[in-house]
Amino acid sequence: MKLTDLITPVALIDLPRMQHNIERMQAQVASLGATFRPHVKTSKCVQATEAQIQAGAQGITVSTIKEAEQFFAAGIRDILYAVGLAPSKLAAAAALIGKGCDLKVLTDSVQSAQAMAAFAKAQGLNFKVLIEIDTDDHRSGIKPESAALLAVAQALESPACEIVGVMTHAGSSYDLNTPEALIAMAEQERAGCVRAAERLRQAGFACPIVSIGSTPTALSAKNLEGVTEVRAGVYVFFDLVMHNIGVCTKNEIALSVLTSVIGHQEEKGWAIVDAGWMAMSRDRGTQKQTTDFGYGQVCELDGKVLEGYTISGANQEHGIVSRAGQPDLEIAKRFPIGTQFRILPNHACATGAQFPEYQALDAQGTVQTWSRFYGW
Amino acid sequence: MKLTDLITPVALIDLPRMQHNIERMQAQVASLGATFRPHVKTSKCVQATEAQIQAGAQGITVSTIKEAEQFFAAGIRDILYAVGLAPSKLAAAAALIGKGCDLKVLTDSVQSAQAMAAFAKAQGLNFKVLIEIDTDDHRSGIKPESAALLAVAQALESPACEIVGVMTHAGSSYDLNTPEALIAMAEQERAGCVRAAERLRQAGFACPIVSIGSTPTALSAKNLEGVTEVRAGVYVFFDLVMHNIGVCTKNEIALSVLTSVIGHQEEKGWAIVDAGWMAMSRDRGTQKQTTDFGYGQVCELDGKVLEGYTISGANQEHGIVSRAGQPDLEIAKRFPIGTQFRILPNHACATGAQFPEYQALDAQGTVQTWSRFYGW
Numbered sequence: 001m002k003l004t005d006l007i008t009p010v011a012l013i014d015l016p017r018m019q020h021n022i023e024r025m026q027a028q029v030a031s032l033g034a035t036f037r038p039h040v041k042t043s044k045c046v047q048a049t050e051a052q053i054q055a056g057a058q059g060i061t062v063s064t065i066k067e068a069e070q071f072f073a074a075g076i077r078d079i080l081y082a083v084g085l086a087p088s089k090l091a092a093a094a095a096l097i098g099k100g101c102d103l104k105v106l107t108d109s110v111q112s113a114q115a116m117a118a119f120a121k122a123q124g125l126n127f128k129v130l131i132e133i134d135t136d137d138h139r140s141g142i143k144p145e146s147a148a149l150l151a152v153a154q155a156l157e158s159p160a161c162e163i164v165g166v167m168t169h170a171g172s173s174y175d176l177n178t179p180e181a182l183i184a185m186a187e188q189e190r191a192g193c194v195r196a197a198e199r200l201r202q203a204g205f206a207c208p209i210v211s212i213g214s215t216p217t218a219l220s221a222k223n224l225e226g227v228t229e230v231r232a233g234v235y236v237f238f239d240l241v242m243h244n245i246g247v248c249t250k251n252e253i254a255l256s257v258l259t260s261v262i263g264h265q266e267e268k269g270w271a272i273v274d275a276g277w278m279a280m281s282r283d284r285g286t287q288k289q290t291t292d293f294g295y296g297q298v299c300e301l302d303g304k305v306l307e308g309y310t311i312s313g314a315n316q317e318h319g320i321v322s323r324a325g326q327p328d329l330e331i332a333k334r335f336p337i338g339t340q341f342r343i344l345p346n347h348a349c350a351t352g353a354q355f356p357e358y359q360a361l362d363a364q365g366t367v368q369t370w371s372r373f374y375g376w
Numbered sequence: 377m378k379l380t381d382l383i384t385p386v387a388l389i390d391l392p393r394m395q396h397n398i399e400r401m402q403a404q405v406a407s408l409g410a411t412f413r414p415h416v417k418t419s420k421c422v423q424a425t426e427a428q429i430q431a432g433a434q435g436i437t438v439s440t441i442k443e444a445e446q447f448f449a450a451g452i453r454d455i456l457y458a459v460g461l462a463p464s465k466l467a468a469a470a471a472l473i474g475k476g477c478d479l480k481v482l483t484d485s486v487q488s489a490q491a492m493a494a495f496a497k498a499q500g501l502n503f504k505v506l507i508e509i510d511t512d513d514h515r516s517g518i519k520p521e522s523a524a525l526l527a528v529a530q531a532l533e534s535p536a537c538e539i540v541g542v543m544t545h546a547g548s549s550y551d552l553n554t555p556e557a558l559i560a561m562a563e564q565e566r567a568g569c570v571r572a573a574e575r576l577r578q579a580g581f582a583c584p585i586v587s588i589g590s591t592p593t594a595l596s597a598k599n600l601e602g603v604t605e606v607r608a609g610v611y612v613f614f615d616l617v618m619h620n621i622g623v624c625t626k627n628e629i630a631l632s633v634l635t636s637v638i639g640h641q642e643e644k645g646w647a648i649v650d651a652g653w654m655a656m657s658r659d660r661g662t663q664k665q666t667t668d669f670g671y672g673q674v675c676e677l678d679g680k681v682l683e684g685y686t687i688s689g690a691n692q693e694h695g696i697v698s699r700a701g702q703p704d705l706e707i708a709k710r711f712p713i714g715t716q717f718r719i720l721p722n723h724a725c726a727t728g729a730q731f732p733e734y735q736a737l738d739a740q741g742t743v744q745t746w747s748r749f750y751g752w
Contacts, residue, residue, distance in 0.1 A: 086713070350653070
């Protein structure tokens with residue numbers, strides 16, 4: 001199959017770019033002495049994940065139990081479920097462990113630790129648990145110096161629950177856009193998580209794993225002393241938010257939406273395409289950044305960026321392509337009906353999730369279908 | 377199955393509310409003398425669409441060829457594909473017609489009309505075509521008084537293309553929030569589309585169908601003279617955007633996301649739930665309206681609105697529940713880990729699309745699974 005055979009809209013993976021991104025991250029983390037555990041919530045795709053493992057990744061990170069089930073069924077055993085385990089999911093987690101999955105789960109509260117311990121004891125099983133650490137005051141987790149850290153560790157009650165480590169995610173790195181600030185946040189993430197591990201070890205817990213990461217901090221870190229593994233997700237595709245943060249160029253963005261021109265409003269300088277917000281997702285992550293790309297950056301069919309052209313507005317199945325500044329009153333001649341574009345997305349995790357499958361485009365220009373799945 | 381058996385997050389349909397919404401719209405349109413053709417892009421679900429047809433709907437509207445294929449396979453013949461037909465989709469549209477589907481397609485340009493006519497002639501088939509009219513300067517379509525209207529009609533070249541009508545969608549009704557403005561927009565939508573039909577008829581084209589509609593204008597119209605059919609989609613579920621526009625109450629919103637508390641940040645007054653933006657969608661449609669509901673309105677498990685509590689922030693699989701104004705420092709006691717909520721969405725079309733299936737909850741409190749499909 002060729003690109004021009006596809007019925008648009010289509011989620012397109014540029015395979016050489018994806019492979020470059022995978023190797024870049026793997027080399028960065030390895031050079032600092034840690035292992036790498038990709039967060040596969042971004043692709044939800046077995047083939048993309050296999051490419052990460054082939055490049056040296058050790059284990060994966062997932063954001064839902066369904067992802068764990070799907071990737072375990074595809075042959076991956078070492079899985080970290082990096083969202084606090086709700087009581088209603090204890091049975092599903094236990095079932096995976098019972099089938100031989102080396103599943104690690106997460107908690108950040110005494111309430112949930114007690115629920116895990118009680119369930120594990122009643123079922124006669126063992127949960128491997130990481131304690132979630134809050135290193136940037138952003139979302140979930142326990143502060144490294146908090147008394148709650150040891151209280152949760154005690155509530156986990158060996159041997160029903162084995163404390164295998166600590167984990168943090170400096171999600172506030174998404175709000176930064178200078179190398180200095182990113183390097184500082186990476187160090188804050190590292191230091192806070194290492195400190196929490198030290199406190200647990202001083203209290204007699206082994207805590208072998210120290211797991212940190214986000215795409216911006218992973219690519220900015222200068223030192224990973226005390227860290228055993230790094231996690232990152234969106235780097236596999238990158239996107240315009242990451243471009244604005246400063247950790248990739250537009251030409252490294254591996255995911256795009258292939259779309260076709262279906263109409264024009266010539267006097268407004270608009271081309272209407274069949275990628276609206278259902279295809280691009282409603283993610284407007286670049287809105288509050290230094291460059292707002294609307295619903296995406298328009299590129300030619302071969303991937304060349306059309307500077308200044310974005311999806312400036314979107315309805316469910318309609319996108320409005322226009323030029324920033326002066327309207328392009330020649331747009332109907334320049335891009336007649338049937339013209340195909342690639343649109344780079346604001347947020348690859350959100351855009352990928354709008355599609356049941358990817359079309360993976362290789363360097364020879366042929367495409368193959370890679371399926372992806374829902375997270376629940 | 378009961379609600380408490382479900383592993384969250386789940387897209388929940390409150391069936392009595394959905395049925396009420398269906399009957400309300402059907403009665404409104406029938407009372408004004410038009411037929412009703414629901415836009416099923418909202419639910420993408422056979423059972424929900426069957427409920428609309430049972431209540432009196434005549435034919436359906438779809439936003440993609442895949443939706444047309446899926447609903448035709450489910451036994452629905454009369455289908456309007458209400459997005460301008462791209463050249464790459466001509467073959468798929470023709471294949472549906474060849475199987476017996478009474479498919480109607482859309483154009484608003486000479487370029488695309490010529491492509492349709494050339495394809496139909498070459499294939500020896502007939503496309504039933506509606507011409508898209510722009511009645512609110514919002515998106516696609518031809519202005520009612522434009523010379524392009526007759527040029528497109530001529531380009532369609534009978535008998536390869538039969539002009540079966542005109543169609544408009546006053547999408548700018550979504551920017552309004554008073555009954556007066558909505559009534560005026562409904563009249564503008566009606567008058568513009570009827571005028572376009574008159575011009576076509578004066579030029580010798582039969583133009584039997586005059587199709588208008590959006591949920592806000594359909595529910596606000598006082599007069600449908602000259603209109604043959606009305607279309608609307610999101611009314612089947614309603615959502616917080618529609619609530620802010622003023623066409624439904626919170627208690628009419630039939631779609632919600634069932635979620636569980638997985639953690640807290642007590643000193644911030646936060647409960648963390650397992651419905652993040654992946655479950656709610658990234659749609660922040662209420663952000664620019666008079667009341668901003670963040671990523672959704674929090675309700676108790678039985679559907680009772682918890683006034684002031686919203687999903688105030690979201691990551692991919694984490695939502696932050698907080699109270700507007702004064703933080704709720706008792707939130708961990710009030711809503712302990714495992715507490716289930718229903719979250720009303722900003723935009724039902726976007727939220728539904730995040731899920732592979734709905735759980736349909738009847739008045740007796742039992743749920744059954746209704747599958748839904750992707751649009752491509």
